[in-house]
Amino acid sequence: MQFIVKKDELCNAISHVSKGVSVKSTIPALEGICIQMAQGSITLTGYDLEIGIRTCLQAECTDEFSFVVNARLFGDMARRMTGDTILFEIDENLNAKLSSNDTTCRISAMSAEEFPALPTVETTTKTAISQELLRSMIQQSAFAASTKEDKPILTGLLFESSEGTFYVVAMDRYRLAMRQEQIPDLGTFRFVVPKKALAELIGMMRDDAEHPCEFATNGKHIVFSVNGFDLFARLLEGQFHNFRSSIPADAKTIVTMNTKDLSKCAELCSLFINDKNKAPMRCEFRDSAMSISCKTGIGEVNDKVLADIAGEGVTIGFSNKYLIEALRACETDKIRLHMSGSNKVIKITPLEGESFVYLIMPIQLKN
Numbered sequence: 001m002q003f004i005v006k007k008d009e010l011c012n013a014i015s016h017v018s019k020g021v022s023v024k025s026t027i028p029a030l031e032g033i034c035i036q037m038a039q040g041s042i043t044l045t046g047y048d049l050e051i052g053i054r055t056c057l058q059a060e061c062t063d064e065f066s067f068v069v070n071a072r073l074f075g076d077m078a079r080r081m082t083g084d085t086i087l088f089e090i091d092e093n094l095n096a097k098l099s100s101n102d103t104t105c106r107i108s109a110m111s112a113e114e115f116p117a118l119p120t121v122e123t124t125t126k127t128a129i130s131q132e133l134l135r136s137m138i139q140q141s142a143f144a145a146s147t148k149e150d151k152p153i154l155t156g157l158l159f160e161s162s163e164g165t166f167y168v169v170a171m172d173r174y175r176l177a178m179r180q181e182q183i184p185d186l187g188t189f190r191f192v193v194p195k196k197a198l199a200e201l202i203g204m205m206r207d208d209a210e211h212p213c214e215f216a217t218n219g220k221h222i223v224f225s226v227n228g229f230d231l232f233a234r235l236l237e238g239q240f241h242n243f244r245s246s247i248p249a250d251a252k253t254i255v256t257m258n259t260k261d262l263s264k265c266a267e268l269c270s271l272f273i274n275d276k277n278k279a280p281m282r283c284e285f286r287d288s289a290m291s292i293s294c295k296t297g298i299g300e301v302n303d304k305v306l307a308d309i310a311g312e313g314v315t316i317g318f319s320n321k322y323l324i325e326a327l328r329a330c331e332t333d334k335i336r337l338h339m340s341g342s343n344k345v346i347k348i349t350p351l352e353g354e355s356f357v358y359l360i361m362p363i364q365l366k367n
Helices: 007-020 071-079 131-139 195-204 259-270 320-330
Strands: 002-006 032-038 041-047 051-058 065-070 085-090 095-100 103-108 127-129 156-162 165-171 175-182 189-194 213-217 221-226 229-234 253-258 281-286 289-296 299-306 308-311 314-318 334-339 346-349 356-360
Touching: 002 007, 002 051, 007 032, 007 041, 007 051, 007 071, 007 085, 007 195, 007 229, 032 071, 051 195, 065 071, 071 103, 127 131, 131 165, 131 175, 131 195, 156 195, 175 320, 189 195, 189 229, 195 221, 195 229, 253 259, 253 299, 259 281, 259 289, 259 299, 259 320, 259 334, 314 320, 320 346, 320 356
Parallel strands: none
Antiparallel strands: 002 085, 032 041, 032 065, 041 051, 051 229, 085 095, 095 103, 127 213, 156 165, 156 189, 165 175, 175 356, 213 221, 221 229, 253 308, 253 334, 281 289, 281 314, 289 299, 334 346, 346 356
16 A cells, blocks of 8 residues: 655645644554545644644545554654655555655554544534734734643633624733734634644744635534644633723823833843842833833843823833733834723723733832
């Protein structure tokens, strides 16, 4: 039994499908890629029981057979083949050989019976969103997702659509990131996708793609279809916080300033802050300027930049790391900071509207 496939297409497929392969598992088959041979094609699948990635390639193939090969070894062998095409041969004893020009490698395969089936998700009704838009919305929100497993629901991103508005939201106990876009006829849904799965999805998407990213869900799992790949993920269970109730409707102080100016100040503070030397970034907004200061055991910094301040003056402290991550996601030259005192959450928005909203909890300052 054999098939012939283009080397570049196979290597690209392996690189993506391998992201769904378990690094270490008590089930050996989960550390491999399942290959299904069929008339004129082969299907490659990686699945670690949480995330599954599948793609189909055109191939010169007349046999029907399934088996599993070690993902790392298979990928390394395929990349080192010297020709434009690869001949893959396998016998009934699961002894496999890869050949290309004068290069030949042999590998032992495993039975596909040990490889678990991917979740069944009905895909007759799919939701479609531009790859460029969805990628941007995920990237501008994912940084705020929790990295702690004590509350799993917060390790994912909320996808919500209602009344023609699509939201992507991430949060932990100290910050929140929300992106919204008006997308009519998207339907109504609400579910939470693991951040890890979305990181793999972003790697598969292209900004110049002709076709949108499509997804469908059965309530427990979701499947994304993009650029010839299907990505399966288990949805996170639990109740995601009502993010709307956390976003302040008004503010006593509104500051308009250049994103780069604020980023520069935050990055200056990061020179003196580390795991051993922790301190808040102290910001004072008064007299058309923002003054910042930070002092730790290894040094201190003071800086001042222009700012358009409307309302009361305020002095507030917060994590420079959280601020830097939010500013990197803004993708706008200017931003607005909305504040209502030194102990209230700070809200970051673009100059017009609220296509993105970032909330950061303040840190209490010592006098």
